[in-house]
Amino acid sequence: MNQEPIIETHNLSKIYGNQLAVNDLTFSIQEGEIFGFLGPNGSGKTTALLMLLGLTEPTKGWARVAGFDSTKEAIKVKKIVGYIPENIGFYDDMNAIQNLQFIARLNNMPDSVSSIKIEEALESVRLKEEAEKKVGAYSRGMRQRLGLAEIFIKEPRIAFLDEPTLGLDPEGTNWIIDYIQSLSRDKNITILLSSHDLKQVQKISDRIGIMLKGRMIAVGSIEKLAKEKLGVDDKEISLDDIYMKYFQEEAV
Amino acid sequence: MTGIGPIFRKELADHFSSYRFIILFALIAMVSLITTYMVGISLREELGGVAKPKFVFLMLFTSTGPLFSLVQFVAFFGPLIGLMLGFDSINRERSSGTLSRLAAQPIYRDSIINGKFLSGVATISIILISILLVVSGLGLKLIGVVPGFEEVWRIFLYLIISIFYISFWLGISILFSIVFRGIATSALATLAIWIFFSFFVSMGASVVANAIIPLDQSTREDTEMLMRHIRIQRIVSLISPMQLYNDSTAIIIDPTRKTTRSLVLMGPLERLSSERFRRPLSLSQSIYIVIPHIISLIAITFICFGVSYAVFMKQEIRST
Ligand SMILES: Nc1ncnc2c1ncn2[C@@H]1O[C@H](COP(=O)(O)OP(=O)(O)O)[C@@H](O)[C@H]1O
Ligand SMILES: [Mg+2]
Numbered sequence: 397m398n399q400e401p402i403i404e405t406h407n408l409s410k411i412y413g414n415q416l417a418v419n420d421l422t423f424s425i426q427e428g429e430i431f432g433f434l435g436p437n438g439s440g441k442t443t444a445l446l447m448l449l450g451l452t453e454p455t456k457g458w459a460r461v462a463g464f465d466s467t468k469e470a471i472k473v474k475k476i477v478g479y480i481p482e483n484i485g486f487y488d489d490m491n492a493i494q495n496l497q498f499i500a501r502l503n504n505m506p507d508s509v510s511s512i513k514i515e516e517a518l519e520s521v522r523l524k525e526e527a528e529k530k531v532g533a534y535s536r537g538m539r540q541r542l543g544l545a546e547i548f549i550k551e552p553r554i555a556f557l558d559e560p561t562l563g564l565d566p567e568g569t570n571w572i573i574d575y576i577q578s579l580s581r582d583k584n585i586t587i588l589l590s591s592h593d594l595k596q597v598q599k600i601s602d603r604i605g606i607m608l609k610g611r612m613i614a615v616g617s618i619e620k621l622a623k624e625k626l627g628v629d630d631k632e633i634s635l636d637d638i639y640m641k642y643f644q645e646e647a648v
Numbered sequence: 649m650t651g652i653g654p655i656f657r658k659e660l661a662d663h664f665s666s667y668r669f670i671i672l673f674a675l676i677a678m679v680s681l682i683t684t685y686m687v688g689i690s691l692r693e694e695l696g697g698v699a700k701p702k703f704v705f706l707m708l709f710t711s712t713g714p715l716f717s718l719v720q721f722v723a724f725f726g727p728l729i730g731l732m733l734g735f736d737s738i739n740r741e742r743s744s745g746t747l748s749r750l751a752a753q754p755i756y757r758d759s760i761i762n763g764k765f766l767s768g769v770a771t772i773s774i775i776l777i778s779i780l781l782v783v784s785g786l787g788l789k790l791i792g793v794v795p796g797f798e799e800v801w802r803i804f805l806y807l808i809i810s811i812f813y814i815s816f817w818l819g820i821s822i823l824f825s826i827v828f829r830g831i832a833t834s835a836l837a838t839l840a841i842w843i844f845f846s847f848f849v850s851m852g853a854s855v856v857a858n859a860i861i862p863l864d865q866s867t868r869e870d871t872e873m874l875m876r877h878i879r880i881q882r883i884v885s886l887i888s889p890m891q892l893y894n895d896s897t898a899i900i901i902d903p904t905r906k907t908t909r910s911l912v913l914m915g916p917l918e919r920l921s922s923e924r925f926r927r928p929l930s931l932s933q934s935i936y937i938v939i940p941h942i943i944s945l946i947a948i949t950f951i952c953f954g955v956s957y958a959v960f961m962k963q964e965i966r967s968t
Contacts, residue, residue: 485745501654
């Protein structure tokens with residue numbers, strides 16, 4: 397663990413009006429990790445991801461991704477990061493192939509290369525049968541899978557996945573979680589996975605960071621957090637316990 | 649300018665496959681053909697037996713048939729083409745959640761609006777060129793006169809100015825789609841600004857002129873004062889791109905004109921001058937007169953594009 401972290405932030409903060417969305421966030425992720433980025437709704441996860449990707453400017457602090465400054469070298473960061481926004485949107489009147497091809501073109505991928513990869517990707521996310529259907533007719537789960545197909549095609553060094561399991565049934569959730577693990581394992585993609593549900597991500601996360609009101613209140617492997625924060629076995633740990641513990645510590 | 653190519657191509661395909669475009673195109677084609685047909689028929693009757701005047705082919709575009717001339721139609725309806733092509737270009741991407749995915753690709757953010765603007769300009773050009781070609785063909789058949797070299801040049805210049813004019817409206821509508829989050833809001837706002845410039849600027853101009861030089865019994869008889877009143881009115885109305893466009897195309901496509909003033913607003917002496925009908929302006933003289941107008945038209949297009957840039961680059965990209 398003495399190599400340069402692939403993602404690093406320092407006092408990263410974002411203020412909207414008088415609302416502190418992200419507050420002095422300092423953390424780092426090593427290459428190859430699956431990092432669970434946890435926290436309830438409104439805790440600042442999406443805002444932090446947007447700043448990491450250069451889509452919004454930090455009010456204070458900085459972020460570096462693979463050595464590039466997220467604000468000043470946003471294009472270089474975007475070249476090596478695949479991003480699935482929360483509530484992912486596609487062009488509803490285009491089919492899956494057309495949607496993916498458009499993104500491939502924006503990444504400077506020649507059509508001859510992308511058409512092969514698109515086929516492979518759709519196969520791997522089990523959308524081959526529906527490839528020619530307009531995406532407007534897709535279910536939520538299918539859309540999330542199509543988003544993952546985009547990551548499969550781009551093969552980025554890092555993937556930011558913002559609540560990819562939001563609103564899915566347990567079966568769909570499990571499938572997505574397993575698929576993310578395979579992306580990490582087979583393609584060696586570093587994964588920053590945001591979620592508000594610890595249970596969903598604890599199976600695959602090497603480490604987790606817990607956000608609350610814009611602050612990262614705890615970070616580490618799940619076992620370490622369970623032992624240090626709660627003194628329990630990691631099987632029983634839940635986010636609510638950690639929040640409780642945190643508030644108790646604050647109160648002291 | 650990475651990313652502009654794929655965005656341009658996608659937007660162009662979107663335009664040409666949309667119902668919006670098909671309906672718009674059908675409407676314009678229909679009105680143009682009917683207008684040309686009526687004007688062509690009446691020109692043929694009027695000119696039967698008489699020696700043909702020099703620029704008879706251009707009269708196809710400038711003669712008012714029973715309703716309006718083709719040039720008037722484009723001036724009035726053209727803005728709607730630009731507005732319809734752009735009013736939802738950014739806010740639709742935002743509300744459907746595609747904007748954040750698009751902005752997360754390794755492209756410059758300005759490529760998004762550049763690509764959209766250029767594809768709109770290409771669409772506008774294709775509409776205008778095809779309409780002009782069809783109208784010219786039909787006119788040729790109806791009046792049986794082949795346009796002269798200078799007439800072709802004038803039609804070409806008219807086309808270029810018209811593309812700029814409609815692109816200005818496209819720029820306005822893209823700006824509104826950036827500023828307003830709701831698609832219905834931006835649609836209403838574009839309509840409002842179109843109505844404002846179509847109707848209220850000319851009204852406002854006469855109000856301003858009246859305030860500075862009231863037209864009463866004494867000033868009405870004083871030609872000097874009357875002229876000044878009219879001049880003020882004209883200067884104020886030049887803030888309207890429609891006025892800029894009307895004035896410049898009138899000179900280009902109607903060579904018998906000498907000033908950018910329309911006939912009714914012309915001073916009494918000018919109106920009486922018969923020279924106007926004897927020696928039409930040369931092409932270079934016409935261009936010389938309208939250059940300032942064209943530059944203003946291009947300038948306001950760029951200003952509104954610059955504002956779009958500034959707003960869009962600062963804006964939060966978020967899917968929720
Ligand atoms: N554009 C914005 N303007 C004002 N406040 C915002 C904006 N975006 C997010 N916020 C606020 O910032 C906080 C963090 O939001 P977000 O990053 O979306 O949290 P999460 O992704 O963890 O649910 C929330 O309180 C939210 O209301
Ligand atoms: Mg979020």
